Amino acid sequence: MVCSPPPCHSCKERRRYRRNAQVLDPFDLQYLFRFACGLDPDAGKKLINHLKSLPGGDTFAILCILEQTGDxxxxxxxxxxxxxxxxxxxxxxSALLQRSTTQLLEIASNNDIPISCLHLDYSSIKFEGDTIILDSGIPLPKLPTVEKIHIAGSNEQYGNPRTVTDNNVLNLFHYGMKCGRIKELM
Structure with a gap:
């Protein structure tokens, strides 16, 4: 509701809040968002839906989902x-984001929720046998409901040029075979 001219004090405050909220980067307020998701289930649901609508907001929404309480x-x-x-x-x-993402994927697999596609940077993983280890040291669990795994080549921009070895391709196939619904390894 907006008052006819001149606007009242509360209308001015609402307009100022909307202007300020448009320029705030939610990543700068991640602890506040995560706290709010854990505090109030309704607020958490609204915040997560808002974050998912932002460009790149899916990664931040992952952090908030794990804090969510309620139904x-x-x-x-x-x-x-x-x-x-x-x-x-x-x-x-970050290690927190990698851990949260693997937890989300594990929750999905344990609850028979299909995982459409998992994208991994080759420079952010290593293989120990047929286990994928993220650069933070966190192992990627077996994901029986993942349908596609795409691994992007090395990225020389970060100073980590790595070659995909035959052994790593073989280990990737072994990992994929542990995932029951895999349709595509790329």
Whole structure:
């Protein structure tokens, strides 16, 4: 509701809040967002939906989902929505984000939720046998519901040029065979 001219004090405050909210980067307020998601289930659901609508907001929404409280069905709906999109683990991701992403993927697999596509930067992973280890040292669990795994080549821009070895390709196939629904390894 907006007052006719001249606007009242509360209308001015609402306009100022909307202007300020448009320029705030949610990543600068991640602890506040995560705290709010854990504090109030309704606020958490609204915040997660808002974050998913932002460019690059899926990664931040992953952090917030794990803080969410309330109805398990609402949380599972958020997990389903995120896993229906491409899930990415990149070289520059923090250990917290990598751990949260693997937890989200594990929750999806344990609850028979399909994981559409998992994108990994080759420079952010290593193989120990047929296990994929993220650069943070976190192992990527077996994901029985993942349908596609795409691994992007090395990125020389970050000073980590690595060659894909025959052994790593073989290990990737072994990992893919552990994932029951895999349709594509690339």
């Amino acid at each position: 398990v069905n609402d949380i599972m709906d958020s997990v389903k929505d995120l896993c229906s999109r491409d899930v990415k683990i990149q070289e520059g991701d």
